[in-house]
Amino acid sequence: MSRRKTERQLNLVICLLSTRRHLTAQEIRATVQGYAEADTESAFKRMFERDKRELRDSGIPIQVGTGDAFSGEEGYRISRSDYELPEIELLPDEAVVLGLAARAWRHASLGEAAANALFKLRSAGVPVDTEAAPGLTPAMRTDEPAFGPVWQAIRDRRAISFDYRKPGENGAQRREVEPWGIVNLRGHWYVVGHDRLRDARRVFRLGRMRGGVTVDRTGPDVVVPEGVDLRSVVSQQSAVPERTATLRVRTEAAHDLRRLALRVVPGERDSTGDGWDTLTLPYTSTTGLVRKVASHGSRAVVVEPEPVRAAMADHLAGVVEGTIAAEEADTAEGPDAADAPARGPRSADQLRRLLMLVPYALGRDVRVPEVARHFGLSEKQVVSDLSLLWMCGLPGYTPGDLIDVDLDAARETGEIIIANADTLAQPLRLTADEAASLVVGLSLLEALPEAQGIEGGALKRVAEKLRTAAGSAVSDLADAVQVRVEVDEQVALTQRRCADALSGGQRLHLRYLSGYLDQVTERDVDPMGLVVQDGQTFLEGYCHLRGDVRLFRLDRVLELTVLPFAAQVPEGVVRRDLSAGVLQRSERDALVTLALEPSARWVTEDYVCESVTEMTDGEARATLRTPAPAWVARLALSLGREGRVVSPAALAKDVRAEAERALEHYRTVRNRTALVETTSSPE
Structure with missing residues (x-):
């Protein structure tokens, strides 16, 4: 955003805040400095419409009313009651949890909304602490392109349409849906709503939407049925195992199957300690069981039931046949990795910064370094913003109308002296997206065992304060976005023991199942923090086996022992940058x-x-x-x-x-199948 554009838009905000009546577009053109640059009427209209849209996108509520009583021409103003942030007072423990809630969206599509919310709260002097409780790092990811438009549709109560590909189907089908809310379950986002074409309640996974999501801006508002439980609707999609199978697995192999087994019977071992164990495994579908067992190759065998053995033989034969056919016919090389379009980081909106900097600095004895730290800016950026501010003010733009900024003091001593800026004395109200992002982040924390140590009901108190300050529309939106964290009893116990070791500064010993390999390793780990992403909790710590910082998913920790001596993270070792997610890819991969x-x-x-x-x-x-x-x-x-x-x-x-x-383990099944095909074939 150019300085001239920022200056013009700031002057427009000051003008519309200070007027008691709705001003027509022509009155604004004649009085607000910056619009004289438009040479023609059409150029002014384009400039003015763009400015209105961008101001509204920033959360600045521009009202439309009658500007000229004789002609009926539209006019514009900004109501202070809609513009100003109501007073919010946070206790120290509430400031901590609010900072954690914002941190949850740091690397997601709502990260900007959460950051802007903290920016506005800080401008009101609210002491939000984003660095407290460093041992816990909550993180939500919204990688699905559909998340943004679906969120907006739920916020605005609008219907959506999209192409949807169901699992196992080749093409995508068109869907028209009245969305009620979105739920994160096991790391995936789902939208719950009424499917108009099928006249029924449906659940759609956002990652299976193809192409763009179209938001219907016409028609009646979507009405959410009373009492609908979004989490329950989505969780009902998961089937409960109804059958059991008997498997034989190699010693020290198929560890994920062993963890799911109802019973494990050790078998005889040879002189090397190798052998076969027998597992009783629950399963829901034959296809799902076959895939799980097949991933272990020759180290896992289905004994019964017979139909599953036959399905296994057919599945493995398909692997062999597909590879042979590919070797004979597929001469095309694999596609090169497409270069993703570069997405540079978006710069902070200077106008928004100025609207928050002024309320914070007015009436306070503050200096440039303090403001820079408070808002996460560089000192150079603070001085640059101040240099633009003193060129703005009330229409008339005489010395008595302009905001007074002592730039010499800011540059030489760091002192910030602002006067004649009463129009901007109050901070800007939170938008629906900004407030809801924090409320949803608080609900995520409430579901985490790691956050249960926060005393005094701070989570509920700060959520209620945000809802009160932002209004009912924000409460409705926040209630329509839910995060379901499913933790079984064993994982919850592991989480608590890791949290205790972290707070006590003790080293841990882990028996850990690799996420890549069917392999269990013994690890001594100095805990550095807990990371919660997409419903999964990870222990982050210095691994003495690897000599580096590693992330350990807690549901893969087979055994955990708190060692009776202190953790000692080597000097200079720091926690990982998780801006790209928990999965860390490398060019060496x-x-x-x-x-x-x-x-x-x-x-x-x-x-x-x-x-x-x-x-x-x-x-x-x-x-x-x-x-x-x-x-x-x-x-x-x-x-x-x-x-x-x-x-x-x-x-x-x-x-x-x-x-x-x-x-080879299924040779009898294959031979029997071949015999049946031979004897039943026509002459």
């Missing part, structure tokens, strides 16, 4: 390309892909970057005929070889 049938498109939804290329036959090529190609091999084994490794070729051969070894 291997690139693996998968060919995916339409039924396997979920891979592109559940995993971060470098690129996804649509092929002419309906197939998709997805390229992933990973430090452990063996993990992608396990993924390919689980896909069966629905996907295969395209490159590197050596990894594709490894997948085929492992599938052939696994098939």
Whole structure:
């Protein structure tokens, strides 16, 4: 935003705040400094309409009324009651939790709204503390492109339409939905609402929406049914296991299956300690069970029921056949990783900063370094903002009308002296997005065991204060966005023990199941903090085995022991920058390309892909970057005929070889199937 544009818009805000009646566009053109630059009437109209839109987007409520009683021409003003932030007083513990709530959205699409909310609260002198409780780092991610328009539609009570691809289907179907709210469950966002075309309540995962989401700006407002429980509606989508299967798994293998098993019976061991154990495993669908077991290749075998054994044999045969067919017919190389368009960081809106800096500095003995720290700015930026401020003021723009800023004092001694700025003395009210982002962040904290140590009901108190200050519309929006954190009893216990070790400064010993490999390692870890992202809690700490900072997902901690001596994080070791998420990718990681049938498109939804290329036959090529190609091999084994490794070729051969070894366990099933096909075939 150019300085001249900022100056013009600030003058417009001052003018509309100071008037007692609605001013027509022509009156504004004649009185507000900056509009004289428009040479023609059409140029002025474009400039004025753009300024109004940008001011409203910044949360500045411009009213429309009758400006000329004789002609009926529209006029504009800003009501102080709509503009000014009501007084909010926070106790020290409330300031802590509010800072944590804003931190939850730091790396998500609502991060700017949460940051702006804190900016406005600070301008009112509210002591928001974003660095307190450094041991806990809550984080929500909103990577789905549909999140923004769906959030806006729920905020404005508007219907939406979009193309939606159900799992296992090739094409996408058009949907018209009246959205009631969105829920985050196990790291994925879902919208709950009324499907107009099917006249029924439906749940849609945002990551499966294709193309853009269209918000209907016409028609009646969406009405949310009374008493609807968004969380319950979404959680009902999860099926409950109804059947059990018997498996044999290799010693020290298939650890994820072991954790799900109802019973584990150790088998005999050979001289090397190797052997087979028997598992009783609950499952809901044959397809889901087959995928889980197939990912372990020859180290896990289904014993019964017989239909699942047959499905396993067919699934593994599909892996082998798909790899052979690819070697014979697929000569095309995997697609290069598409260069994503550069997205530079957006600069802070100077107008918004000025509207917050003035209320904070007026009547306070403050200096440039203090203001810079308070608002997270550089000292140079504060002085630059002050230099623009003294050129603005009331229409007339005589010395008595302009805001008075002592720039010499700001540059030489750092002292900030502002006068004649009573029009901007009160801070700007929070927008619906800003207030709701904080309220939803508070609800996330309320669901986390790690935040239960906050005493005195600070979470509820500060949420109520925000709702009161922002109004009923914000409460409705905040209630329509819910985060469901599902933690079983064992993980909750692990969380509490990690939190205790963190506060006591004690070292931990972990038996940890790798997220990439079917492997358990022993780790001594000096805890540095807890990270909560998308419903999963991670322990962040210095790992003595790796000699570096690592993140450990708590549901993969098999055993945890608090050691009786102090943690000692090496000097200079700091916590990770999680702006790109918990998953840390590197240019050193291997690139693996998968060919995916339409039924396997979920891979592109559940995993971060470098690129996804649509092929002419309906197939998709997805390229992933990973430090452990063996993990992608396990993924390919689980896909069966629905996907295969395209490159590197050596990894594709490894997948085929492992599938052939696994098939040997099902030889009797394959032979019996072949015999039936031979005897029943026509002559």
